Amino acid sequence: MEPLFHASPFTGYVYPNETIIPWTLLIVVYPYLTGLVAGAFTVSSLYQVFGFQRLKPVAHFALLVSLCCMIVVPLPLLLHLGHPERAFNAMITPHTTSAFAVFAYAAAFYVVLLILETWFVFRPFIVREAQQKTGLLSWFYSILALGSYDLSEKAMRYDRKWIFALAIIGMPAAHGLHGYVGFVFGSLKSREWWSSDLMPAIFLFSAIISGTALLIVLYVVMCKLRKVPVDVPCLKGMAFALWGFMMFTLLLEGVEFASLVYRGREGIDIILQFVKGPLVIPFFVLQFGLGSALPLLVLTFMIWRGTNGKPLVAGVVACASLVLLAVLMMRYNVVIGGQEISKTGKGLLEYHPPLFGREGLLAVAVVLILPFVLLAGLMRLLSPWEETGTTAGFSVAP
Amino acid sequence: MDERAELDKHEQERRDFLSRLGSALACGAAAAATAGSVAPRASAASGESDKPAIPGYDWTKHRYAFGVDATKCIGCLRCVEACKKENNVALDAHHFRTWVERYVYLEGEEKPRIDSQQDPVNIEASGSEREYRFANRYQDAAVEKAFFVPKLCNHCTHPACVQVCPTGATYKTEDGVVLIDHTYCIGCQYCVQACPYGARFFDERRNVTDKCTWCYHRITKGMQPACVEVCPVGARIFGDLNDKQSRISQFVQNNRVYVLRPETGNAPNVFYVGTDKDVN
Numbered sequence: 001m002e003p004l005f006h007a008s009p010f011t012g013y014v015y016p017n018e019t020i021i022p023w024t025l026l027i028v029v030y031p032y033l034t035g036l037v038a039g040a041f042t043v044s045s046l047y048q049v050f051g052f053q054r055l056k057p058v059a060h061f062a063l064l065v066s067l068c069c070m071i072v073v074p075l076p077l078l079l080h081l082g083h084p085e086r087a088f089n090a091m092i093t094p095h096t097t098s099a100f101a102v103f104a105y106a107a108a109f110y111v112v113l114l115i116l117e118t119w120f121v122f123r124p125f126i127v128r129e130a131q132q133k134t135g136l137l138s139w140f141y142s143i144l145a146l147g148s149y150d151l152s153e154k155a156m157r158y159d160r161k162w163i164f165a166l167a168i169i170g171m172p173a174a175h176g177l178h179g180y181v182g183f184v185f186g187s188l189k190s191r192e193w194w195s196s197d198l199m200p201a202i203f204l205f206s207a208i209i210s211g212t213a214l215l216i217v218l219y220v221v222m223c224k225l226r227k228v229p230v231d232v233p234c235l236k237g238m239a240f241a242l243w244g245f246m247m248f249t250l251l252l253e254g255v256e257f258a259s260l261v262y263r264g265r266e267g268i269d270i271i272l273q274f275v276k277g278p279l280v281i282p283f284f285v286l287q288f289g290l291g292s293a294l295p296l297l298v299l300t301f302m303i304w305r306g307t308n309g310k311p312l313v314a315g316v317v318a319c320a321s322l323v324l325l326a327v328l329m330m331r332y333n334v335v336i337g338g339q340e341i342s343k344t345g346k347g348l349l350e351y352h353p354p355l356f357g358r359e360g361l362l363a364v365a366v367v368l369i370l371p372f373v374l375l376a377g378l379m380r381l382l383s384p385w386e387e388t389g390t391t392a393g394f395s396v397a398p
Numbered sequence: 399m400d401e402r403a404e405l406d407k408h409e410q411e412r413r414d415f416l417s418r419l420g421s422a423l424a425c426g427a428a429a430a431a432t433a434g435s436v437a438p439r440a441s442a443a444s445g446e447s448d449k450p451a452i453p454g455y456d457w458t459k460h461r462y463a464f465g466v467d468a469t470k471c472i473g474c475l476r477c478v479e480a481c482k483k484e485n486n487v488a489l490d491a492h493h494f495r496t497w498v499e500r501y502v503y504l505e506g507e508e509k510p511r512i513d514s515q516q517d518p519v520n521i522e523a524s525g526s527e528r529e530y531r532f533a534n535r536y537q538d539a540a541v542e543k544a545f546f547v548p549k550l551c552n553h554c555t556h557p558a559c560v561q562v563c564p565t566g567a568t569y570k571t572e573d574g575v576v577l578i579d580h581t582y583c584i585g586c587q588y589c590v591q592a593c594p595y596g597a598r599f600f601d602e603r604r605n606v607t608d609k610c611t612w613c614y615h616r617i618t619k620g621m622q623p624a625c626v627e628v629c630p631v632g633a634r635i636f637g638d639l640n641d642k643q644s645r646i647s648q649f650v651q652n653n654r655v656y657v658l659r660p661e662t663g664n665a666p667n668v669f670y671v672g673t674d675k676d677v678n
Contacts, residue, residue, distance in 0.1 A: 004602035007492050013512035015549075015596025016494045022587040022600060082585015082605030089565040089584055100564040100588050189662055190558065190594035266678075343596050344678070346512060 006354050008340075012270065012347030021339045021351050024359040026076040028335045029367050031181045031203060032210070032328055033073045036371075038178040039211010040066040041114075041170055043238065048167040054237040058219050060121055061384035065215060066174075067114045068374040074107060076367050079358055099184050106180065110173050117166040119144075120159050122382045124151055140381075178207045185334060192267045192345070193338040198256040205249040210327035212242045213320035218375075220317050226385070230313050239316045242323065243299045250292055253330075267345030274341050274348055283333050291326020295319035450571075455618045460573040462612060462667070464550070464623075465635035465649040469672035471546040473498055475515055475530035477625035477634060484613060484624035489528040491516040493599045495610040496550040496625050500532055501676060505540035510676050547677050548634060550625070551576065551597040551610035552658065552666030559589035559598060559609075568607070574667060575614055580606045594662050612636065 007019045044062035047055040078084040087104075094101035119126075127149050130141035179200040186199025196202075216238050223230045261268065275283065295318075301307075302315050340349045354360040449457060481496045482489060494516070501510040513520060515530040523533030536544070553576045560568050560576060567582040568589055583606040590598045590607055601608040613623035617636070621627075626634040637646030646669075649655070655669035659678055670677075 005492065005600075013499075013514070016497045016514050016516040017492065017590075017596050017599035019492045019516070020600065022590040077586075080586070082587075082600065082607075083583065086565075086582070086584045089567070089582060093566055095563050095566040097561045098564040098588070099562060100586065103564070184588075188558075188562075188592055190592055339591075343594055344512075 006352070008349040008351050010342070010347050010349045012342065013344050014342035014347035014349055015344055018339075018342055018344075018349060021336070021349065023335055023339060024080070024351075025332075025336070025353050025361065025364045026080040026359050026367065028328075028331045029364055030073065030076045030080075031178075031207075031335070032331045033069050033076070033367075033371065034178050034181050035203070035207030035210045035327060035331075036069045036214050037066050037073065037110075037211070038174040038204070038207040039209065039213075040069065040215055041174040041211070042208050043212055043215050043241065045167045045171050046241070048163055049171065052237060054231075054233040057231045057234045057385075058215055058238070061219065061222070062211075062215050063114070063118055063121060064375060064378055064382065064384050065218060065371075066211075067111075067118055068371040068378060070107070070111055070114055071374060072367065072371045074104075075370070076364075077103075079363060079367070099180070099187055102180070106173075106177050110170075110177055113166055113170050113173060117163060117170060118382070119146075120163045120166065123148065123159060124156070125382060127151055175204055175207075179204045185338070190343055191338050191341070192260070192265060192271060193341050194334065196256050196260070198252055198259075199334075202249070202252045202256060205245055205252055206327050206330055208245045209242055209249055209323055212238055212245065213323040213327070216242065216320035217317055217324065220313060222385075232308065232312065235313060235316055239299060239312075239319075240303075242316075242320065243296070243303065246292065246296050246299075246323065250296065267341070270345050270348065271341055274337070278340065278348070278350070279333065279337060282329055283337070287326050287329040287333060291322050291329060295322045295326075450618065452618045457572040457618075459640065461639040462553070462574045462617065463637070463639050463646045463650065464553070464612065464668040465646050465655070465671070466548050466668060467633050467635065467649070467653075467671045468545055468547045468677075470631045470633035471498065471548055472631055472633075473500055473532045473546040474630065475532070476628045476630065477548060478515055478530045480624040480628040481610070484616075485611070487608070488601065488603065491521055491527040493601065493608070495597075495608070496548065498532075499547045499549060499677070501543075501545055501547065501674060502536050502539075502541055503543040504536070505542050510674075511536075512676075543674075545672065545674065547670075547673055548625075549595070549597070550668060551593075551612075552595055552664065552668045553610075553612065555665035555667060556663060558592040558594065558662065558664055562588045562592040564588065571614075575612055575617075576609075577611055577614060578607055578609065580604060580608075583607055594659050594664065595666075 005020045008021055010019060040062045043055060044059050044066065046052040047059035078087055081087055090101055091104045094105070123145070126141050126144045128151075130138055130145050130149070132138075133141060182200035182203030185194040185203075186196050188194050216235065219235070219238075220230055260271070298315055298319050302312060307315060336351050340351055342349060353364075356362060475498055477496055478494065478498060481487065481494075485495055487493055487495055497514050497516070499512055499514050501512055503510050513532075515521075515524075515532065517533075519535055520531060520533045521527055523535075524531035553574060555574075557568075557570060557576050560570055563569075564586060565582060565584055567580075567584070568576065568578045570576050585600065585605045585607065587600055587607060590600060593609075598607055598609045600606075613621070613625075616623060623634075623636050626636045635645050635649045637644035639647055639650070641647060649671075650669055653669075653671045655671055656673055657666040657669060658673075659666075
C-alpha cells in the first residue's frame with residue numbers, strides 16, 4: 001500500500017512540520033503547462049495580431065497546442081488537492097484576498113477564449129468537412145459548424161474581426177494568467193527563495209520561450225511525419241523569437257538571483273549553501289549552462305554564420321529541446337528548490353519524488369504526455385496545415 | 399438579391415448566437431460574483447450568523463493571547479504529548495500542533511546547535527516517534543548557553559495563511575483565534591506554504607490542513623489549552639486580554655515581550671519572554 005506521506009531527510013534545523021514537502025512535482029508541472037499555453041499562444045498571436053507572415057505555417061497549429069495544454073492545466077492541480085471534489089468551493093466562495101482564488105475563473109475564461117478563437121480559425125475547414133464528408137463525420141462537423149455555413153468573403157471578413165479581437169484579448173489573458181502563476185510564488189513572504197517582485201516577469205518570459213521551443217520541436221517533428229519540407233523562414237522566425245525572449249529571460253533571472261545574493265537578508269547563508277551544494281547540477285549545469293547558455297550561444301552562432309538548410313533545422317531543434325529542459329528545470333528549481341530551503345533559514349531538506357501514487361513520477365509523466373495525446377486526437381479532427389483562407393495582420397483590423 | 403439576403407440572414411444568426419453567448423458568460427460571471435459576496439465563508443467569519451453554536455459563549459467578548467516564558471521551559475515535552483492526545487494529531491515525527499526547540503551554544507562555536515523532538519537522535523533516545531524526549535547529546539560538551547523555546551501557531555492578527563486560502567476555509571474568529579473548517583478545506587496547502595512559522599501541516603488521514611487552535615473546544619468552555627494545563631513550570635500562559643487581571647494580561651504588562659518574525663507584518667499573538675537573537 002502506498003504510504004500516507006513521504007518524509008524528506010534534512011540537515012541543520014528545520015521546523016518539524018516541514019519534513020513533508022507540501023507542493024510536489026505536480027506543482028512543477030502546473031506552471032510548466034501554463035507556460036507552454038502562453039508561449040504557444042504568443043506565437044499564434046504574432047501572426048494573427050501583428051501579421052508576422054512567416055509564422056503563418058504554425059499559427060493554427062500553435063492555437064491547437066495552446067488549447068490542448070490549457071485543457072490539461074487544471075489536472076495537476078486537481079490531482080494535488082486533498083479534496084479535489086471540493087475544488088469548486090474556490091469558485092462558489094472565492095476568498096477575495098487569495099491569489100489562488102481567481103485561478104479557476106481566469107482559467108475558465110481563457111479556455112472559453114481559446115475554444116472560441118479555435119472555432120473561428122477552423123470554421124472554414126469545419127464547414128468544408130461538413131459539406132464533403134458523409135455519414136457520422138458529416139453529422140459531427142455539422143454540429144461543430146453550429147449552423148453557420150457561410151464562407152463568403154463578407155462572412156470571412158467578419159470572422160477575421162473576431163479572430164483579431166480574440167487574439168488581442170488573448171494576449172494579455174495568456175500572459176496575465178502566467179504572470180499570475182509567478183505571483184502565486186513571488187507574493188509569499190515566508191520563503192526568501194520565492195519572495196521576489198521579478199517572479200511574475202520571470203515566469204512570463206520563461207513561458208514564452210518554452211512555448212516557442214515546444215512549437216519548434218513539434219513543428220519539425222510534424223513536418224517529418226507528414227514528409228513535407230520544413231518551412232525555413234518560419235523556423236527562422238521562431239528561432240529569432242526564441243533568441244530574443246531568451247535574452248530577456250536570462251537577464252531577469254540573473255538580476256533576480258543577483259539581488260537575492262546582494263541583498264543578503266536573513267537566511268542568505270543557507271541559500272548560498274544550497275546553491276553551492278545540491279543546486280549545482282539542476283540550477284547551474286542543467287538550467288543555466290546546458291539549457292540556457294549553450295542554446296543561446298548556438299543560436300547566436302547560427303544567426304551570425306547565416307546557417308541554413310538541414311544544419312539550421314537540426315541546430316534549432318536541438319536548442320529548442322534544451323530550452324524546454326531548461327524551463328522545466330527552472331520550474332523545478334523554483335517550486336521544489338524553494339521548499340528544500342527551510343523556513344528556519346537554518347536547514348536544508350532533500351526532496352525525493354516517489355515513483356507511484358497520485359503525486360509520483362508516473363502520474364507526472366501521464367500529465368505531461370496527455371496534452372500531446374489530446375493534440376494528436378484534435379489534429380485528426382481539425383487539420384492545422386490546411387489553407388483555411390484566413391489572413392492576418394493589421395490590414396484586417398477593424 | 400436573394401443571395402445577399404441569405405448572407406445577411408446568416409450573419410444575423412451568427413451575431414445573435416455570439417450575442418447570446420456573451421450574455422450567458424456575463425450572467426455566469428455575475429452569478430458567481432454574487433455567490434462570492436453572500437457566502438458566509440468568504441466573509442472571514444465576521445457576521446452574527448457565523449457565531450459558533452456554543453451555549454453561553456459570546457466570541458465578541460474575548461480577545462485571546464498566548465504567552466511563552468522561555469526562561470522557565472525545561473524541555474520535558476509534556477505539552478507536545480498532551481497536544482497530540484487532546485487533538486488527535488498523528489503520532490509521528492512529522493505532524494505537530496506544538497513543538498519545543500532546544501538551542502545549545504557550545505564553547506568556540508558562533509552559531510547555536512538547534513534541534514527539536516523530531517530530530518532522529520532524539521527519536522532514537524526516546525525509542526519511538528510516539529514518545530518525546532530530548533536526548534542528552536551534549537553531556538560531554540562544553541556548553542556556554544542553552545535554553546528551550548516552545549512553539550505553536552501564532553494566531554496572527556494579519557495571518558498570511560488566511561490571506562492566501564482560496565476558499566475561506568481558514569478564518570480568523572472574533573475572539574482572535576485562527577481556525578480551519580475541515581469540511582470546507584480543499585487541501586491545496588497554500589496556507590502551509592504561506593505560514594512563516596511552519597505551524598501548519600497537512601493531515602494525510604483527512605486530506606486537509608491542520609494546526610493549533612489554542613484548544614478552541616476547551617477555551618470556549620472556560621478551560622485552558624491542553625499544553626498550558628500540563629506544563630509543570632508555567633512556561634505557557636493563556637488568557638483573555640480583555641480581562642486586565644488575567645494571567646496573559648499580567649504577563650504582557652509586566653514583561654518586555656517579543657514576537658517571532660515581526661518583519662513579516664503578520665502581527666503574532668504569541669508573546670515571548672527569554673528568547674534569543676537566533677530564535678525565529
